[in-house]
Amino acid sequence: MTDIQTSTVSDEGFASTSQVGDFNLAIDALDEAGPNPNATLVATYASCFLPAFRVGGQKTGFDDLGKIQIDADAVLDDADDLVEISFDVYVERALSDEEFAEITALAEDICHVHDAIRDGLQADVTVVGGAF
Structure with a gap:
């Protein structure tokens, strides 16, 4: 059993959205849609x-x-x-x-x-x- 689970999705490009509990975190390798x-x-x-x-x-x-x-x-x-x-x-x-x-x-x-x-x-x- 794990203690932490996240889900990270990218439909295209280099930006992704990670769901961490009830929070969404935008992360972008190109610094455009997030850090x-x-x-x-x-x-x-x-x-x-x-x-x-x-x-x-x-x-x-x-x-x-x-x-x-x-x-x-x-x-x-x-x-x-x-x-x-x-x-x-x-x-x-x-x-x-x-x-x-x-x-x-x-x-x-x-x-x-x-x-x-x-x-x-x-x-x-x-x-x-x-x-x-």
């Missing part, structure tokens, strides 16, 4: 890391970090593959560098996307022709 897959992955990573950072704060005794903003940057190689992702995390509450380092380490352990972005995690692909 491209790499940009979506980077945004998803930041969207996972931010609440993990809040939980890391709670676990270290800082229940109210205030507003948090993550500006993410990514570098692509010549084949448009992601080779580097960096986050600048802006936190309303002022803490020491050591306290932020501890919260960051916890966030890295908590964020499921951080854990998933590793060598060897790739989809097991089965193709069914004549399906429609």
Whole structure:
């Protein structure tokens, strides 16, 4: 049994719509009908890391970090593959560098996307022709 199911459809071209639960997400390799897959992955990573950072704060005794903003940057190689992702995390509450380092380490352990972005995690692909 799976824990997450999505359905992604493209009638033509390079744009697709993914149904994720009750939500539809437009993704377009050409950045015309929505963000491209790499940009979506980077945004998803930041969207996972931010609440993990809040939980890391709670676990270290800082229940109210205030507003948090993550500006993410990514570098692509010549084949448009992601080779580097960096986050600048802006936190309303002022803490020491050591306290932020501890919260960051916890966030890295908590964020499921951080854990998933590793060598060897790739989809097991089965193709069914004549399906429609």
